[in-house]
Amino acid sequence: MEYRYLGKSGLMVSCLSLGGWVTYGGQVGPEIAQQCMKTAFDLGINFFDTAEVYSGGQCEIDMGVAIRKFGWKRSDLVISTKIFWGGKGPNDRGLSRKHIIEGTDASLKRLQLDYVDLLYAHRPDPDTPMEEIVRAFNHVINQGKAFYWGTSEWSPQQITEAHAVAQRLNLIAPLMEQPQYNMFHRDRVEKDYLPLFKNFGMGATIWSPLASGLLSGKYNAGVPHDSRLAIQDNAVMKRLRDGLDSEDGRVKLSKVSNLGNIAKQLDCSTAQLALAWCLKNPNISSVITGASKPSQIEENVKALRVVPLLTDEVMASIEEILLNKPAS
Numbered sequence: 466m467e468y469r470y471l472g473k474s475g476l477m478v479s480c481l482s483l484g485g486w487v488t489y490g491g492q493v494g495p496e497i498a499q500q501c502m503k504t505a506f507d508l509g510i511n512f513f514d515t516a517e518v519y520s521g522g523q524c525e526i527d528m529g530v531a532i533r534k535f536g537w538k539r540s541d542l543v544i545s546t547k548i549f550w551g552g553k554g555p556n557d558r559g560l561s562r563k564h565i566i567e568g569t570d571a572s573l574k575r576l577q578l579d580y581v582d583l584l585y586a587h588r589p590d591p592d593t594p595m596e597e598i599v600r601a602f603n604h605v606i607n608q609g610k611a612f613y614w615g616t617s618e619w620s621p622q623q624i625t626e627a628h629a630v631a632q633r634l635n636l637i638a639p640l641m642e643q644p645q646y647n648m649f650h651r652d653r654v655e656k657d658y659l660p661l662f663k664n665f666g667m668g669a670t671i672w673s674p675l676a677s678g679l680l681s682g683k684y685n686a687g688v689p690h691d692s693r694l695a696i697q698d699n700a701v702m703k704r705l706r707d708g709l710d711s712e713d714g715r716v717k718l719s720k721v722s723n724l725g726n727i728a729k730q731l732d733c734s735t736a737q738l739a740l741a742w743c744l745k746n747p748n749i750s751s752v753i754t755g756a757s758k759p760s761q762i763e764e765n766v767k768a769l770r771v772v773p774l775l776t777d778e779v780m781a782s783i784e785e786i787l788l789n790k791p792a793s
């Protein structure tokens with residue numbers, strides 16, 4: 466495994482990490498979640514990501530049980546959770562001081578932990594003043610309940626404002642952003658966030674590197690019954706499933722099939738190629754993967770071996786297929 470600094474901080478995160486969205490506490494039971502986390506840990510993954518909203522809190526519960534069961538040393542782990550959607554009450558969502566503090570406490574309880582290493586604002590909250598948000602995350606850090614705070618899917622302007630507030634008040638600014646990044650979703654990471662990486666030393670821990678599995682090639686010939694997109698009672702999965710039948714979906718599937726030819730030439734799987742492509746970006750601190758089976762983690766970790774094979778020539782052939790390089 467390779468470990469990278471999280472932005473400008475001294476914290477080292479495995480460049481491939483494991484998250485629990487949809488899967489742990491939802492699609493698979495606690496035993497499979499435990500097997501996946503153990504496989505990941507044994508392969509050198511030290512960074513595990515969850516959120517208060519994942520499976521209504523059950524993801525944090527199941528991941529917390531795994532952490533406790535295997536008796537891993539706390540210092541060997543980097544655990545993150547995210548606050549924004551904590552429940553149905555008017556104060557159970559958003560980034561008020563009240564919800565950041567109460568939401569963090571509830572997450573820690575579900576995780577059976579005294580602190581998380583990383584705490585994210587899962588989305589921006591334009592209805593709460595930035596000063597309230599920055600002060601609340603600082604309060605949580607000062608209480609020892611988190612070591613670093615960050616953002617997820619905030620605009621560059623919102624992140625810049627948070628930094629300005631932190632600087633003005635001599636408070637801790639957000640260290641990392643958690644954006645979507647994969648071969649089909651590039652603009653923010655490759656273009657919009659560049660000043661944040663350069664000026665603030667922000668780290669990026671990116672999500673859906675396989676576009677929910679699409680970039681593994683598993684959907685090229687339909688939706689496998691045991692795959693994420695086959696889940697019936699989930700609106701996001703329905704949207705992704707329906708999307709496969711659209712013009713955009715067909716174009717993407719054909720690109721995935723062409724990427725499969727490059728993967729064959731490199732003697733790797735399409736998933737490994739797609740993950741290696743994300744890892745090659747030097748602004749990425751960690752690629753947060755998901756897995757419903759330990760075998761997927763074993764396969765995905767081998768993406769590390771593919772990174773050195775991505776020569777300028779191979780990268781150019783990938784661009785010829787993707788045709789979506791952000792204009793500089």
Ligand code: NDP
Nearest residue numbers: 484485486672673674675676677678681692693754755756
């Ligand atoms: P991916 O795009 O990598 O999708 C993961 C899914 O793809 C797996 O659960 C599995 O689904 C399938 N898969 C994984 N590896 C393989 C393989 N080798 N071959 C075939 N299929 C494979 O990542 P996620 O969308 O899960 O995102 C990763 C993490 O990022 C999340 O768990 C979460 O922690 C975080 N996240 C953060 C968000 C945010 O707003 N901040 C939003 C979304 C995610 P299956 O087997 O069921 O088909």
